[in-house]
Amino acid sequence: MSAAGLRTPPELRPDTLRIIPLGGLGDIGRNMASLEVNGRILLIDCGVLFPDDDHPGVDLILPGIDGIRERLDDIVGLVLTHGHEDHIGAVPYLLKLRSDIPVFGTRLTLALVREKLREHRVRDTDLREIDGDSRETLDEFEIEFVPVNHSIPDAVGLFLRTKAGTVLHTGDFKMDQLPLDGRITDLRRFAKHGEEGVDLFMTDSTNAEVPGFTTPEKDILPALQRVFATSEQRLVVACFASHVHRVQQILDEAVRSGRKVAYVGRSMVKNMGIARDLGYLKVPGNTLIELKDVEHYRPEEVVIVSTGSQGEPLSALSRMANREHPAIHLEPGDTVLLASSLIPGNENSVHRVINGLSKLGVRVVHKGNALVHVSGHASAGELLYCYNIVRPRNVMPVHGEVRHLIANADLAVATGVPRENTIVVEDGDVVDLHAGRMKRVGRIDTGYVFVDGSTVGALSDTELTDRRILGEEGFVTVLAVVNTHNAELLSGPDIHARGFAEDDSVFDRIRDEIAVALVEAMREGVDDTHRLQQVIRRRIGRWVNKTYRRRPMIVPLVIHT
Structure with a gap:
């Protein structure tokens, strides 16, 4: 080690x-x-x-x-x-x-x-x-x-x-x-x-x-055939966009069951096009249709091959589960087959998608309840x-x-x-x-090199920690306008939050306490903006932690006049 x-x-x-x-x-x-x-x-x-x-x-x-x-x-x-x-x-x-x-x-x-x-x-x-x-x-x-x-x-x-x-x-x-x-x-x-x-x-x-x-690939065929045979409405199959063998099996079963096939997801369309052009994927004639043409077929006449088997938030399947996909709207009685393994670290994302689909009344078949992937x-x-x-x-x-x-x-x-x-x-x-x-x-040193949009490697651990806090604990902004020369609070504190408090009126109980603390600090000679912001951060931080058991990111802003 x-x-x-x-x-x-x-x-x-x-x-x-x-x-x-x-x-x-x-x-x-x-x-x-x-x-x-x-x-x-x-x-x-x-x-x-x-x-x-x-x-x-x-x-x-x-x-x-x-x-x-x-x-x-x-x-x-x-x-x-x-x-x-x-x-x-x-x-x-x-x-x-x-x-x-x-x-x-x-x-x-x-x-x-x-x-x-x-x-x-x-x-x-x-x-x-x-x-x-x-x-x-x-x-x-x-x-x-x-x-x-x-x-x-x-x-x-x-x-x-x-x-x-x-x-x-x-x-x-x-x-x-x-x-x-x-x-x-x-x-x-x-x-x-x-x-x-x-x-x-x-x-x-x-x-x-x-x-x-490891179980041979051919051994999953009976389970795939059962899924096709028992799917009376729309069938969506989610798998890796590079799993040519699995897509071949799906294409073959679609032909046997009289269904057309539509690819969903940019990487799926791209990779399967490459595999077909090179001869690694055999696509029977008159099988593929464009996604835009799915609406011209009855649900039981189509199988959709989609990306998103790992619960990726922006993938086609996640958007279906959240009713956000522009072209595919799943209904009770539809079937989604997750024909992939679960990559370690993706458990929460995948379970989130399964739960979302289940709430829609969709039957979800996955490796945990059927032999649909090896x-x-x-x-x-x-x-x-x-x-x-x-x-x-x-x-x-x-x-x-x-x-x-x-x-x-x-x-x-x-x-x-x-x-x-x-x-x-x-x-x-x-x-x-x-x-x-x-x-x-x-x-x-071979630490992680992050790609964030068009930026490579510039994301620090501190910035990641801040992002996690924002996503998990929320954030609070506090704005106050002061005159440190006269030790006066001229405006505020105005308090707004995201992530845990939907109504800013909950801060009425702490707003006066922050105002008093700011005035007292200025009367004691504190005239530095940073130190006044720290007064706000400590007061509201203790209150939020005691009241909500949360540690949000607190962004105080003190303005001199």
Whole structure:
């Protein structure tokens, strides 16, 4: 585990591999890692983390790219394991710092990246398409790509050869033996690399606490068919905008049940258009309709595929739950299917949407009451299998919260990897691999980089705290006009509040007390605006806390005349 007292990492020795996780170890999202040998840096993934209730007003959270800002010229390439937002969402922000970094990814992954770069107006980029059999040499790194199965097509793992040793990185993966697209994780390649010798195995940890094997995608089909068969009115299916396999299943069932399909949500429309154009999504003819045409069909003739499965406040599904969507108005008897997993941290948002839909009389089907989604990550049984065929010398679990990383390390030890050769690290920890031995050598700062509108990284923890107070506790403004020379209160105090008191007359009980306190302070020689504002803040703060048990943000304003 990372420790507060770790020293600044020493200078990197020759022929040593230095690994620094810049995101993704300790939380689910913003995956990114820096691997350095002899002064040359290879980056793996560059994703975003979506904000939760603790980050009011924040749009996205980036990995610790500030940690490599001074080393941009040393980067030989960025390798993307797959096209999920938590692995590619921050690519435009990195390429704005240096646009010609070679970016390697499979066909679908790069198509999704191109769309992001177009939206961000990032030009003069160097995108290089690879597949599961590709090999690349980037200065100090020889890279072999390995096909893996995940919840998005075209995912890959990586096998790296360096002067410091070999590394096998799984990316996000599972071992579905009957995948919908026929693309399985290439375990023969895993075993082959294991026979060559894997000095460091970096393994997906998301489902390390889940026993057994992850349920195959095809096993959810009966549950989906039941939902379609029992939905007598409008059916809305919410899922990840990148889950091509799930949307394919929905399209197929819509055709069987005689329903038309409409996409809702900008990212859903964009991503499914890309997947269709590249051949990853098979859309039967005369199936898709525009959202504006839904009103021309009876509710039972349409299925709507929507974003918002994680309860995002501005998503299409949240707007439906709040009766704020301009085109879709749900009625009692309609059905909403949440065909996705619950990302840790989003529980409150998702439950809020489910409750809102339920109040409308909508039937809500989700993973908690039906088998309508399976994970895209390997469970404990699959991880044990991989450890046994790879037989790595050292293990560093990746992708997950701390509990997932620890559980994954325990699995490695159970298969015979020495405990001292497994290392659980968090973002910013610096690990060196030299002559087959792995050691934590220091720590760098890889704190959250916030995107707030068009501003990147300028939001401080203090500002976030203020926003949380505003959102949770409300705020009070107090205005008073004084003449400090005569110790007179000329106007006010005028008190207004938002967030806990709808009627400002509740402050009548404290208004006179504040007025008396201000006059007394001025008579005692207090003529500084800041000190008079503090008098107001203390008086009203104590009163609000005692009366309402709240600690709102208090904004006093004292004006001299």
